[in-house]
Structures are given as structure tokens and as C-alpha cells.
Amino acid sequence: MKQRRPQYHKSLVCIACMAFIFTFTIRVTLTKGEQDDISGNEIKPDLFTMDTLKSFGAFETKKFDKSLHDLHTDITGKECNTCHHVKGKEVSCRKCHKETDRKKLISMKNASHLSCIGCHREMSGPVNCSECHKANEQQKIVSGDDSSASTNPEPDIKHKGENRISSITDMNPVLFDHETHGQYQENCNLCHHTGESGSCTQTCHTVDGSKQGNVITAEQAMHGPDSKRSCIGCHEINKKNKECSGCHGFMENGKNFNEICLKCHMDIPESVDNKATKRGADTARNHKTQKPASEEILDKDIADVVIIDKLSAQYGAVELPHRQIIEALISGIKNNRLARHFHDGKETICLGCHHNSPSGKILGCAGCHSKTADDQDLSRPGLMVAYHQQCMGCHDRMGIESPESTGCVDCHKIKKAKTK
Amino acid sequence: MSISRRKFISWISAGCTSLICTTAHGAKKQFKGYPDSFGILHDTTICIGCRRCEDACNSVNNLPAPEKPFTDLSILDKKRRTTTKAYTVVNKYENKDKNKASVFRKSQCNHCLEPACASACFVKAFKKTKEGPVTYDPKVCVGCRYCMIACPFEIPTYEYDEPLTPRVMKCTMCHDLIKKDKLPACVEICPTGSLKFGKRDALIKYARERISKFPDRYIDHIYGEHEMGGTSWLYISNLSFNEMGMREDLGITPAPELTAGALGAVPVVVSLWPVLLTGIYAINRRKEKLAEREKAEAVSSAVEAAKAGREKVSLDKVRGSDG
Numbered sequence: 013m014k015q016r017r018p019q020y021h022k023s024l025v026c027i028a029c030m031a032f033i034f035t036f037t038i039r040v041t042l043t044k045g046e047q048d049d050i051s052g053n054e055i056k057p058d059l060f061t062m063d064t065l066k067s068f069g070a071f072e073t074k075k076f077d078k079s080l081h082d083l084h085t086d087i088t089g090k091e092c093n094t095c096h097h098v099k100g101k102e103v104s105c106r107k108c109h110k111e112t113d114r115k116k117l118i119s120m121k122n123a124s125h126l127s128c129i130g131c132h133r134e135m136s137g138p139v140n141c142s143e144c145h146k147a148n149e150q151q152k153i154v155s156g157d158d159s160s161a162s163t164n165p166e167p168d169i170k171h172k173g174e175n176r177i178s179s180i181t182d183m184n185p186v187l188f189d190h191e192t193h194g195q196y197q198e199n200c201n202l203c204h205h206t207g208e209s210g211s212c213t214q215t216c217h218t219v220d221g222s223k224q225g226n227v228i229t230a231e232q233a234m235h236g237p238d239s240k241r242s243c244i245g246c247h248e249i250n251k252k253n254k255e256c257s258g259c260h261g262f263m264e265n266g267k268n269f270n271e272i273c274l275k276c277h278m279d280i281p282e283s284v285d286n287k288a289t290k291r292g293a294d295t296a297r298n299h300k301t302q303k304p305a306s307e308e309i310l311d312k313d314i315a316d317v318v319i320i321d322k323l324s325a326q327y328g329a330v331e332l333p334h335r336q337i338i339e340a341l342i343s344g345i346k347n348n349r350l351a352r353h354f355h356d357g358k359e360t361i362c363l364g365c366h367h368n369s370p371s372g373k374i375l376g377c378a379g380c381h382s383k384t385a386d387d388q389d390l391s392r393p394g395l396m397v398a399y400h401q402q403c404m405g406c407h408d409r410m411g412i413e414s415p416e417s418t419g420c421v422d423c424h425k426i427k428k429a430k431t432k
Numbered sequence: 433m434s435i436s437r438r439k440f441i442s443w444i445s446a447g448c449t450s451l452i453c454t455t456a457h458g459a460k461k462q463f464k465g466y467p468d469s470f471g472i473l474h475d476t477t478i479c480i481g482c483r484r485c486e487d488a489c490n491s492v493n494n495l496p497a498p499e500k501p502f503t504d505l506s507i508l509d510k511k512r513r514t515t516t517k518a519y520t521v522v523n524k525y526e527n528k529d530k531n532k533a534s535v536f537r538k539s540q541c542n543h544c545l546e547p548a549c550a551s552a553c554f555v556k557a558f559k560k561t562k563e564g565p566v567t568y569d570p571k572v573c574v575g576c577r578y579c580m581i582a583c584p585f586e587i588p589t590y591e592y593d594e595p596l597t598p599r600v601m602k603c604t605m606c607h608d609l610i611k612k613d614k615l616p617a618c619v620e621i622c623p624t625g626s627l628k629f630g631k632r633d634a635l636i637k638y639a640r641e642r643i644s645k646f647p648d649r650y651i652d653h654i655y656g657e658h659e660m661g662g663t664s665w666l667y668i669s670n671l672s673f674n675e676m677g678m679r680e681d682l683g684i685t686p687a688p689e690l691t692a693g694a695l696g697a698v699p700v701v702v703s704l705w706p707v708l709l710t711g712i713y714a715i716n717r718r719k720e721k722l723a724e725r726e727k728a729e730a731v732s733s734a735v736e737a738a739k740a741g742r743e744k745v746s747l748d749k750v751r752g753s754d755g
Contacts, residue, residue: 238647264645384615390630390638397625404480404624408533417480417624418505 077198087135095127104200104207184277186234192349205241237265243276247350255344256351258410259364262402275354314338322378323396328425330399338362365402377402437715444708463686465545465662470564470610471632472619473639474538476669476676477649479626481508481522481536485618489520489540492606492617511677514540516589519603520618525676535671537678538618538627541566541587541603542656543664548687551695552582557600564632564664565605573600584660584682605664632664639668661686 088094096102109120118126132139194200201207208215216225217233225233232242239245251260314335321329341361345351355361362374369375377398385394393401404417415422487502489495495517500507508524515521520540527534547566550558557573560566575598580588591598606616614620619629628635636657643650655667659682667673674680 265647385625385628387630390628390634391641393625393628396623400623401478401625405478418482420482 075199078194078200079198094131103209104204107207183273184279186276187278202246203241250350253348254410255341255348258341258406261409262364262367262405272354318376320399323383323399324427326427327420328427330423330425337365365406437719441712441715444711463546463661465632465664466560466562466564469545469562469632469664470605470629471543471635471664471666472605472616473628473630473635473666473668475626475628475639475642476535476537476667476671478624479522479536479538480624481505481524482623483508483522484621484623485538485627486518486520486522488617488621489603490518492609493519493604495519508536514587514589514602516591516601519601523677525671527671528675532670535669535676537667537669537676539585539587539677540618540665541605542585542660543603543605544660544686545662545664546660546686546688548582548584548660549579549588551688551691552578554578561607563607563610565607565610566664567604567607568600568602570597570599575600582687584679584687632666635666639666642668658684660684661689 084095085092092102093099095105098108105123106120108117109123110117111119111121113119113122117123128137128144129139131137138144193203197203200209203212206216212233213219213230216222217228217230218225219230221227221229221232233239234243236242237244237248240249248265251257316333316335318332318334319329320332338361341364345355359369359371359374363369366374366376368380378395381393381395381398383395385397386392403423406412407415408417483502483505490498490502498517508522511523512518512521520538522536522538525535525537543560543564543566545560547558547560550556550560550566554576555572555574557569558566558579559569575590577588577590577600579600580586580590588600588602590600606614606618609616615629619627628638630638636654639654643652643654649670650668651670651672653668653673655669655673655678656663656665661684667678669676672680
């Protein structure tokens with residue numbers, strides 16, 4: 013036993029020494045790697061990839077969003093080829109430069125470090141790591157440039173003001189207002205997810221699906237309710253806004269009324285060419301402005317107050333401020349162009365609460381919900397539950413804190429004292 | 433070749449063991465609940481924590497009034513469990529995501545399809561009724577409280593302060609009301625429809641439908657569909673069940689199945705053991721008898737031999753004296 017001890021000590025020393033050397037090497041490589049990239053002299057396959065660095069929590073890659081893109085197009089005088097170095101193929105950098113170095117293509121990290129820092133050194137712009145990679149520093153860069161996003165939403169001049177009309181099925185083609193949609197997105201890659209700037213349906217997501225588009229058909233690509241890139245998917249996300257979720261949170265994900273198809277696949281006057289034309293865009297815009305969210309319903313047969321007294325045992329009747337609710341709902345979506353486009357009829361607002369009313373007639377809750385729950389159809393609750401679910405659910409989703417869900421007497425008049 | 437006794441006995445015992453094992457296997461048949469039995473689905477995403485169910489349960493079961501009234505919601509800040517005076521309690525669970533509201537869960541007897549309490553009870557005080565509820569009969573209860581140990585959900589409670597007629601107390605799922613085609617009191621009063629009463633199969637179908645319609649609102653799991661072999665109470669939630677104090681390590685084996693093997697062997701052992709022991713006793717007795725007989729024979733023959741020897745000696749002596 014005694015003989016073994018010194019050996020054990022020896023190995024400990026060995027391990028300690030190795031550990032020291034290892035950490036030292038890491039530090040040197042880390043700092044050296046950064047220096048190399050900045051100077052752009054030498055490109056080595058990295059020991060530490062961006063992901064490894066990310067795990068330390070220090071590096072948060074700057075998103076090259078639209079406002080930043082605009083800033084650069086302004087500076088370069090709209091000379092796209094300053095950065096998009098393959099002429100005639102102005103696509104996202106990531107289309108070619110991947111995560112790691114390849115035979116002829118350097119990695120995205122090296123490419124961006126070379127191009128960005130190289131150019132910044134010659135002209136102006138951030139050179140230090142933290143200026144691009146630290147969140148609080150990034151905010152400094154972007155602030156003040158946001159205004160350009162609204163005035164110059166289109167990074168690619170080629171697309172500006174152009175609207176695409178697709179006519180590939182029996183359905184009326186969609187007049188897609190590219191410019192308007194561009195205004196609401198920070199990053200073009202959200203829709204143009206491969207970095208290609210071309211049309212979705214012509215190259216990748218064709219009617220029957222193509223290999224290039226992973227056999228995802230045009231119909232699937234545009235209507236997938238769970239995809240952020242699809243039309244309906246993105247609109248679904250918008251429905252989660254507080255102003256919308258009161259009614260829409262009650263509805264099934266991605267489920268729409270049949271009539272709603274025509275809101276996008278609208279009738280196109282014969283004068284409009286099926287190709288992308290300026291006139292097509294105008295028609296699309298006119299179509300929207302013709303029917304605003306119907307404020308006029310407020311002046312018609314809308315009850316000011318509805319008294320709910322069909323059930324009252326322990327608690328008394330409720331006075332529902334009917335008109336006030338409608339006014340609040342309409343004013344919530346007043347400045348939302350997306351909502352206004354889809355809510356152009358009286359029913360579209362009413363159906364939020366009167367959800368299963370037959371077309372042309374608005375029914376009260378008791379029209380469908382009886383006092384006792386339907387034991388055949390579990391999705392149809394009894395009248396009391398229907399009332400409570402409708403009011404409380406909507407208040408909850410819209411973030412209306414008063415009246416509280418458990419504050420019974422905030423809505424109900426007390427009829428008799430509680431027994432316990 | 434002759435068979436030794438030891439060998440014979442070992443064969444018999446081997447035979448008995450295999451018999452016991454086969455009976456145990458026979459007991460492993462899974463019971464999927466009575467057809468058309470009822471259940472209750474608790475959707476915790478709709479529950480607002482108003483404690484009206486506790487109130488209704490209290491009055492329908494004639495339980496003593498609580499210290500604080502049911503309208504006092506400050507009580508929700510503390511975690512509570514079922515007691516002899518409250519068959520059901522609502523607890524509040526904070527959502528990890530601070531932006532999301534806290535979740536309320538009602539806890540009470542889950543009315544297992546194959547109740548552990550009933551299998552542990554040796555006087556059959558607990559019974560799984562065909563309507564769904566697990567009922568308790570205080571008349572036959574001997575107060576052993578095995579049911580409380582057996583219950584994986586820690587629900588039954590015991591009236592320790594009752595000196596003469598202590599009972600085990602737990603939710604009855606309002607069996608009497610169900611038989612009269614009425615709703616259980618908690619379901620009847622629930623203002624938001626967080627509790628839904630119906631056929632268990634239909635409830636599972638409905639719960640699945642809810643989850644698929646609102647995938648971002650629910651965890652894709654129906655608690656109670658398979659837990660402990662399935663329960664009549666079912667839960668769907670947006671918070672993980674573990675975070676709501678519900679055990680997720682219970683597995684899907686019904687509790688009785690775990691003990692059925694050993695308990696199923698009891699009749700066999702009881703019927704065969706006396707036979708076996710009597711046989712062994714008889715063999716031993718026979719062995720002793722034989723040994724005794726052999727001993728007696730040996731003794732008598734020895735005595736005879738000795739006698740004969742002695743006679744011979746005396747005869748020789750006589751002859752010698754004559755000669």
C-alpha cells in the first residue's frame with residue numbers, strides 16, 4: 013500500500029498539469045480565433061463553433077433584419093452587389109454559406125466576419141465583438157433606424173409595389189399585397205425561408221408539389237395553420253393578440269368559416285390581368301377600403317343593455333352592457349388592417365359571442381343551450397356554463413382584470429344571503 | 433429403482449408451487465371498467481378556483497361547516513388535502529411561466545376502475561359500482577385502515593376523533609344522485625363547466641377532441657385514462673400533472689393486479705396445505721411405526737437368541753456334569 017501512494021500523487025500532478033495546459037490552450041485559441049476573424053488574414057476551421065460560444069451565454073448573433081438591410085442599401089447607394097457578390101442571384105447569405113466551412117464555401121460565421129468587419133473597417137460601423145453580438149449593444153444600433161422600415165419596407169427593389177396573382181386552381185387567384193405584408197415583417201426570411209426571393213408557387217411549392225419544395229403543395233404551403241410561414245399560420249398568430257383572442261381564442265385553431273375563403277380568393281374584375289400588374293394591386297387595395305369594419309351596426313338594432321335573467325337561483329340577474337362590449341371590440345381592431353379586412357360584415361363581430369347562430373339570424377345563448385347540459389354532445393354545455401365560459405373566457409384572454417372571475421357579485425346582484 | 437421419501441416429498445411440493453403459479457397467472461386479466469360507467473372530466477384550464485364545488489359537496493353530504501366560509505379564497509394559498517370534513521379540496525398551483533395565470537385543481541377520490549382500497553379491504557367495505565363510483569359501507573368496516581395505505585392518491589381519511597363509530601371518509605361521487613339520473617353536486621354547481629359528467633368513454637373522446645382542437649392550450653395527456661389501470665375521474669391541463677401535485681410515476685397497472693398473484697394463491701394453499709401436511713405426518717408416523725416394529729422384532733429375536741444361547745449353555749453344563 014505504501015508504495016502505491018507516491019504513484020497516485022504523480023498521476024494527480026499529471027492531471028493537474030494537463031488541465032492547466034488544456035485551459036490555457038482554450039483561452040489562446042479563443043482569443044486568437046477572434047483576432048484571426050477580425051483581421052481576416054487567415055481562416056481556420058474553428059475549434060469553437062458559434063454554438064459552443066452561445067452556450068456560454070455571451071454571444072447572441074445579431075439578426076440582420078429589414079431595418080438594418082435598409083440602412084445598408086442606403087449607405088451603399090442601392091448597389092446590391094457590394095454584399096450580394098454573385099451577380100444576378102441576390103439571395104440570402106445563408107442560402108450558400110452554411111454553419112460550417114465546406115470545400116469552396118466558407119461558413120456563415122466566417123463569411124459574415126470577413127465581409128461585415130472588412131467593410132466596417134474601411135468605411136464605418138461596429139468592429140468589436142460585443143457591438144454585434146451583445147443584446148444590449150445591438151439595441152443601440154437598431155434604435156433610430158426603425159423609421160426606415162415603414163418608408164422603405166422592400167429590401168429588394170425588384171419587388172417593390174409588385175403584386176403577385178396566382179391562378180393555379182379553380183379557386184379565384186389571390187391578390188397578394190406584397191408591399192403591405194412586407195411592412196409588418198421585420199425579416200423577409202420569415203416567408204422567403206430558403207433565402208430565395210422568387211415566387212413561392214412557381215419554383216418550390218407548385219400545385220402538385222415538387223422535389224425542391226419537399227413535396228409540400230401550394231395549397232398546404234399557404235394554408236398550414238401551424239406554420240409561421242403560411243398565410244393562415246401567420247394570421248393565426250395575429251389572432252393571439254389581446255384584441256382578437258377574446259373571440260378567436262374560443263375558436264378552434266385554424267378553423268375558419270367557409271365564407272372566409274373568398275376574403276383572399278376574391279372576385280377579380282375582368283379588367284385585371286392574371287399576371288402581376290400594378291392595376292391588380294390597386295384593385296386589391298380598393299377592395300379592402302370599400303368595406304371597412306362595420307361601425308354602422310352600432311346604429312341599428314343593437315340593444316344597449318341585455319338583462320340575463322333566465323337562470324337565477326342564488327344570484328340575481330346580470331345586466332350585460334351589450335353595446336359597450338361591441339364598441340370595445342370594434343375599437344380594438346380599428347387600426348388593424350388585417351382584422352378590418354376580414355371583419356367587413358356585421359355578423360363577423362356578432363358571431364364572436366353568438367358563435368353558432370344560423371346565417372341571417374342572431375340567436376341568444378338560450379337558443380341552443382338548455383338549462384341542463386346536453387349529455388349526448390359534451391361540447392354543448394348547459395346555459396349557466398355557457399354564460400360563464402363566454403364572459404369569463406373572453407375577459408381572461410383579453411386580459412380584462414375587472415370584474416374578476418371569482419367576483420360573483422361584481423356581475424350578479426345578490427338575491428339572497430349565502431347559506432354558508 | 434426405488435423412490436426415497438425425500439424425493440417423493442420434493443416432487444409433491446414442486447407440483448403445488450406450479451399449481452399456485454398457474455392460478456396467479458389466471459388472475460392477471462385486465463378489467464377495463466364496467467361498460468357505460470360514468471366519469472367526470474376535470475378541465476383545469478377552465479377552473480377559476482371559486483370553491484363552489486367544495487360548498488356543494490359539503491351541503492350534499494351533510495358535512496360540518498368549515499371554520500372559514502367557502503367564499504374565502506385566501507385559503508387557496510395553502511396546499512390542502514382531503515379530510516373527514518372535506519371530501520374534496522381545490523388547490524392553487526402557480527404557473528412556472530409568470531405571465532400565465534395560476535392553475536386550480538380539484539382533488540377528491542378518483543374512483544379507480546380497479547380500486548386499490550377495495551382490493552386491500554378484507555371485509556369488502558369498498559365496492560366498485562357499475563355506475564362508476566367506488567362506494568363505502570361503514571356497517572362492515574372494521575377500521576383496519578388498509579384502504580388508506582393502499583390508495584395511491586392518498587384520499588381516504590379516518591375519523592380518529594370519533595370514539596364509537598369511526599368511519600373512513602371519502603368522496604362518494606354522489607352515487608345516490610347518479611342512480612336517480614342526477615348530476616353529482618360538484619358538477620351541477622360548477623359555474624364554468626370545468627367539471628363535465630358523462631359516460632367515461634365519451635369523456636375520453638371529448639377530451640381528445642379538445643386537445644386536438646386546441647393543441648397549444650393543453651398537454652397531450654389525459655390523466656386517469658390509464659393511470660393505475662384507469663380512473664373514473666379524468667383530468668386535462670395546461671400545466672404538467674407533476675407540477676399540480678399529481679403523481680406521474682404510478683404506472684398503468686391496476687393496484688389489485690400487483691397483489692392478485694399472492695392473494696389468488698391463498699385458496700390453493702389453504703386447500704392443499706392440510707393435505708400435504710397430513711400426508712407428511714402420516715408418512716412420518718408410518719416411519720416411526722415401522723421403526724418401532726423393527727426394533728421390537730430385533731429385540732425379540734435377540735432375546736430369543738439369548739434365550740436359546742442360555743439354554744444351550746445350561747444344557748452343556750448339564751451334559752458336562754453328567755459326563
